[in-house]
Amino acid sequence: MDGQGKLMNWIKxxxxxxxxxxxxxxxxxxxxxxxxNNTGVLTGVNWSFGVLAILGAIIFHLSGNLISEYHDYMSxxxxxxxxxxxxxxxxxxxxxxxxxxYGYSVxxxxxxxxxxxxxxxxxxxxxxxxxxxxxTTLYYRFKYIALxxxxxxxxxxxxxxxxxxxxxxxxxxxxxxxxxxxxxxxxVAILHANNTRDMLQDKAAGIRTQAMRLGVEGSQVVYQTLxxxxxx
Numbered sequence: 743m744d745g746q747g748k749l750m751n752w753i754k755x756x757x758x759x760x761x762x763x764x765x766x767x768x769x770x771x772x773x774x775x776x777x778x779n780n781t782g783v784l785t786g787v788n789w790s791f792g793v794l795a796i797l798g799a800i801i802f803h804l805s806g807n808l809i810s811e812y813h814d815y816m817s818x819x820x821x822x823x824x825x826x827x828x829x830x831x832x833x834x835x836x837x838x839x840x841x842x843x844y845g846y847s848v849x850x851x852x853x854x855x856x857x858x859x860x861x862x863x864x865x866x867x868x869x870x871x872x873x874x875x876x877x878t879t880l881y882y883r884f885k886y887i888a889l890x891x892x893x894x895x896x897x898x899x900x901x902x903x904x905x906x907x908x909x910x911x912x913x914x915x916x917x918x919x920x921x922x923x924x925x926x927x928x929x930v931a932i933l934h935a936n937n938t939r940d941m942l943q944d945k946a947a948g949i950r951t952q953a954m955r956l957g958v959e960g961s962q963v964v965y966q967t968l969x970x971x972x973x974x
Contacts, residue, residue: 755830755841756848757807764930767898768796770922771906773782774915786913791859792910798859799874799902803851806878808845809928812838813882820945849878859909866914870905873897886949890937891930899926931968932962939971 774794774889778784811831815838819831856874860867863955875900877897884893903922907915937944937953938961944951953961 751830751835752844754756755811755836755844756804758804760807761800761803762801763932764898764902765796766797766829766902766929767902767922767925768906769901770925771918772796772910772917774903774911774919774921775907776944778915782947784913784946787910789910792906793863794855794859795906796857797862798852802874802878803898805845805849805852806881808841808848810882810885811840813844817882817886817949819949820942833845846893849875852878861879863909863912866907866908869917870908873901874905885937886953888950888955890941891934891952894933895930898929899923927972931965931972934965934968937963938965 772795775784775787775792777789789921811829813819815829815831820832830839831841853871853875856867857873860871872898877893881893884890900919900922903918903925904914904916907913907918933951937951938958941951941954941958941961945954952964956964
């Protein structure tokens with residue numbers, strides 16, 4: 743039986759410990775709207791839509807984790823000897839296809855929530871949804887050609903905060919991109935550190951991440967630069 747019949751395994755395979763990477767920029771967007779509302783710059787804010795948008799960002803994130811888990815296993819990236827969190831497909835607790843279908847089921851829930859927000863807000867939600875679906879379903883492809891850091895910065899570092907603010911106000915509040923950039927840099931730093939840790943295994947699997955292109959020393963410089971820029 744997949745997951746050995748344990749609910750905890752179904753939770754663990756989605757890597758919930760990574761949720762702060764999507765929740766943080768979403769909360770930045772929510773907080774910035776809260777600030778603008780309190781200072782009288784904005785009125786008529788839909789707080790419930792903001793909460794739904796944060797939930798949606800987390801759902802898309804978990805879906806992406808599951809889909810990437812499947813593709814990392816199928817491509818040979820995830821092996822028993824790999825460092826980092828436990829990979830439950832590798833351990834035999836899940837069939838690969840089960841995790842893939844699980845991921846797409848979670849994605850469907852996120853899309854349904856996104857359609858609801860689209861109907862009650864406006865067409866810009868289509869763009870946010872498109873970016874969300876692409877980054878969720880195809881992130882592994884970008885990662886394998888050294889574009890993972892870039893796609894994560896665009897989708898997690900910028901788009902989530904802008905999207906949350908939009909559904910709350912039906913306005914594209916562009917200054918929020920500057921406000922959320924430090925958070926986005928920290929999210930990319932986490933990803934970059936993970937890829938640096940996994941360089942040897944990724945090389946053996948025949949993929950090429952940004953960390954591999956830079957090498958250990960170059961990756962350390964990039965990591966330190968991301969942290970420095972985030973706190974300037």
